[in-house]
Amino acid sequence: MVDENVPRETNEVDDSVEFSTSEAANVYLRFKSIFGDPNARRVRGRKRIAPVAGSSVPFGIGRDPRGLGDTINSLTLQLGWNSPLAQSELLATWAELAGEETANHSTPAGIDDGVLTVRCESTAWATQLRLMRNVIMEHIANRYPDAGIQSIRFQGPNAPSWKKGPRSIPGRGPRDTYG
Numbered sequence: 001m002v003d004e005n006v007p008r009e010t011n012e013v014d015d016s017v018e019f020s021t022s023e024a025a026n027v028y029l030r031f032k033s034i035f036g037d038p039n040a041r042r043v044r045g046r047k048r049i050a051p052v053a054g055s056s057v058p059f060g061i062g063r064d065p066r067g068l069g070d071t072i073n074s075l076t077l078q079l080g081w082n083s084p085l086a087q088s089e090l091l092a093t094w095a096e097l098a099g100e101e102t103a104n105h106s107t108p109a110g111i112d113d114g115v116l117t118v119r120c121e122s123t124a125w126a127t128q129l130r131l132m133r134n135v136i137m138e139h140i141a142n143r144y145p146d147a148g149i150q151s152i153r154f155q156g157p158n159a160p161s162w163k164k165g166p167r168s169i170p171g172r173g174p175r176d177t178y179g
Helices: 023-035 068-079 082-092 094-098 100-105 123-131 133-143
Strands: 106-112 115-120 151-155
Touching (some): 068 082, 082 094, 094 100, 094 106, 094 133, 100 106, 100 123, 123 151, 133 151
Parallel strands (some): 115 151
16 A cells, blocks of 8 residues: 555656756767767768869969069058058169269158158259159159159258347348358
């Protein structure tokens, strides 16, 4: 006779109690179900990947080696370095661009917002180069189109200031005595 009020001992697992496994074990079991058991070896090895049209041909189009210059040009274009590199090259090759005699008496000081600033040895050289501005701009546009140079500013030498003290008045100035 079995009394119904007395609890029975059973080997059944209560559904309300869940067996908790670690997250790492869950991840392992998930990967194992997706990718298969890593301990099981395949008889034939790995599957071959289906060839993509044109890429698996040994001498196909696009498989030729590229030169270093082409690779660097594509890299500078991709990164947007063309304008700064062209400006740096313009400043470095000023002697070839302006001529040897002109370069002996002038040096490029820098480029700001598309304006090339050239410092001249004297005011006479600055005046002569201002007269040659169109020719120099044409050379720059032909050789360095990516530099973005829109105009050139020629500066003479720095003259000392004669305006000293609180009671200085505007006058005729030093004129062209320093250059």
